[in-house]
Amino acid sequence: MARPRTPLLDRQRIAATALQLVAEQGEFSVPQIARALGVQTGSVYHHVDGRAGVIELIRELVCDLITDDALTLTRGTPWDRALEEWARSYRAAFAAYPRAIPLLMTNPVRAPKVLAHYEHAVALLLAAGFAEPDVMPLLTALENLILGSALDLAAPETMWEPTSETPLLAGALAAVGRGGRADAAFDLALAAFLSYARTLRDGAAFRGAGA
Amino acid sequence: MARPRTPLLDRQRIAATALQLVAEQGEFSVPQIARALGVQTGSVYHHVDGRAGVIELIRELVCDLITDDALTLTRGTPWDRALEEWARSYRAAFAAYPRAIPLLMTNPVRAPKVLAHYEHAVALLLAAGFAEPDVMPLLTALENLILGSALDLAAPETMWEPTSETPLLAGALAAVGRGGRADAAFDLALAAFLSYARTLRDGAAFRGAGA
Numbered sequence: 001m002a003r004p005r006t007p008l009l010d011r012q013r014i015a016a017t018a019l020q021l022v023a024e025q026g027e028f029s030v031p032q033i034a035r036a037l038g039v040q041t042g043s044v045y046h047h048v049d050g051r052a053g054v055i056e057l058i059r060e061l062v063c064d065l066i067t068d069d070a071l072t073l074t075r076g077t078p079w080d081r082a083l084e085e086w087a088r089s090y091r092a093a094f095a096a097y098p099r100a101i102p103l104l105m106t107n108p109v110r111a112p113k114v115l116a117h118y119e120h121a122v123a124l125l126l127a128a129g130f131a132e133p134d135v136m137p138l139l140t141a142l143e144n145l146i147l148g149s150a151l152d153l154a155a156p157e158t159m160w161e162p163t164s165e166t167p168l169l170a171g172a173l174a175a176v177g178r179g180g181r182a183d184a185a186f187d188l189a190l191a192a193f194l195s196y197a198r199t200l201r202d203g204a205a206f207r208g209a210g211a
Numbered sequence: 212m213a214r215p216r217t218p219l220l221d222r223q224r225i226a227a228t229a230l231q232l233v234a235e236q237g238e239f240s241v242p243q244i245a246r247a248l249g250v251q252t253g254s255v256y257h258h259v260d261g262r263a264g265v266i267e268l269i270r271e272l273v274c275d276l277i278t279d280d281a282l283t284l285t286r287g288t289p290w291d292r293a294l295e296e297w298a299r300s301y302r303a304a305f306a307a308y309p310r311a312i313p314l315l316m317t318n319p320v321r322a323p324k325v326l327a328h329y330e331h332a333v334a335l336l337l338a339a340g341f342a343e344p345d346v347m348p349l350l351t352a353l354e355n356l357i358l359g360s361a362l363d364l365a366a367p368e369t370m371w372e373p374t375s376e377t378p379l380l381a382g383a384l385a386a387v388g389r390g391g392r393a394d395a396a397f398d399l400a401l402a403a404f405l406s407y408a409r410t411l412r413d414g415a416a417f418r419g420a421g422a
Contacts, residue, residue, distance in 0.1 A: 010246040026310075084373060101313065102313060109372065112376065116376065119380045121385045122382075132383055137392075138399065139385065141396040141400035147362065148357070149355045151316045151359075155316055155317045158319060159320060160329060163323065165323065166327065176344055176348065181348075185348045190351035
């Protein structure tokens with residue numbers, strides 16, 4: 001009897017194994033994946049397009065956790081609420097895999113599903129009236145603060161251990177109170193971003209009306 | 212002849228070796244440091260306070276690259292210009308060691324030199340009139356965007372590879388032009404942060420005057 005071909009299942013298993021390795025050690029190698037799956041390294045390469053292909057499988061797995069419904073223009077969500085929903089969901093997805101952040105941030109995005117995600121975000125901002133040259137700096141700035149905050153969410157609640165030499169730091173930490181340290185900082189950063197984006201958009205709309 | 216005791220030098224060598232390992236592989240272990248220095252693991256533990264102690268040595272090395280002169284109150288730099296100078300220098304320091312970011316962000320800050328750095332930042336914001344409960348969320352939000360941007364600075368200039376399925380993304384990328392992609396996003400995020408911080412401070416000053 002011929003062995004059944006299950007390429008889709010294999011790609012899923014490769015992806016899940018690679019993500020697990022990255023979650024544990026911040027890195028992966030194709031031979032490690034092969035060892036974990038009990039197959040030859042060559043068999044892994046048979047299913048994926050090299051190391052870069054595996055990175056894109058990892059990217060798809062993490063990005064599957066992000067709700068990008070809000071970004072869909074036809075839903076009619078106002079752009080700022082849509083960006084906020086997306087940002088909160090994006091942060092939660094990467095907070096589950098903080099050690100994947102440096103890997104995914106420093107390799108080019110090629111996964112079609114993830115590129116489609118960006119296409120939606122660009123469409124939303126253009127439809128909202130943003131100037132085209134502002135769109136990618138806006139999205140990148142938002143992603144940087146999301147991913148920085150996702151790493152912070154993986155940090156201990158007590159991130160500073162002040163001493164008698166740092167009384168002002170001790171006071172400022174006590175003034176925040178316990179719990180929600182990372183959330184308070186993310187909410188502030190997101191509010192700052194959206195407020196500035198509104199100003200940019202109004203400026204673009206004004207120049208557009210005058211042209 | 213007795214072997215000369217050089218604890219300071221040894222701590223420096225341990226720190227430099229650990230940072231080198233983190234730069235290469237995103238992680239370090241004390242046995243790896245010992246191997247690299249050609250000594251027994253026990254000898255390393257003789258000089259540092261465990262793994263946490265090594266992390267603080269790494270933190271000091273990276274933070275030594277940050278100019279915090281501007282944060283010194285007596286210099287009289289306006290708070291917003293001081294934060295901006297600090298943020299740019301902070302980003303450049305961590306952009307040189309992007310793989311150290313997750314490690315340092317997820318372990319509590321204990322190095323006295325680095326705590327002193329935060330003490331200066333808190334003093335600056337309190338003197339500028341910020342409400343005490345706003346200070347740590349502000350500093351953390353700023354750090355998150357700095358460290359997110361530092362990772363982005365380590366990313367390739369071409370971070371997206373759009374296809375015929377993503378024409379709007381392709382257009383938005385072309386509109387930014389070549390070069391300075393990461394800088395444009397960081398400048399935008401920093402401007403958004405400072406603009407929001409000014410509003411927060413004016414609100415606190417207004418409430419302070421009314422009390």
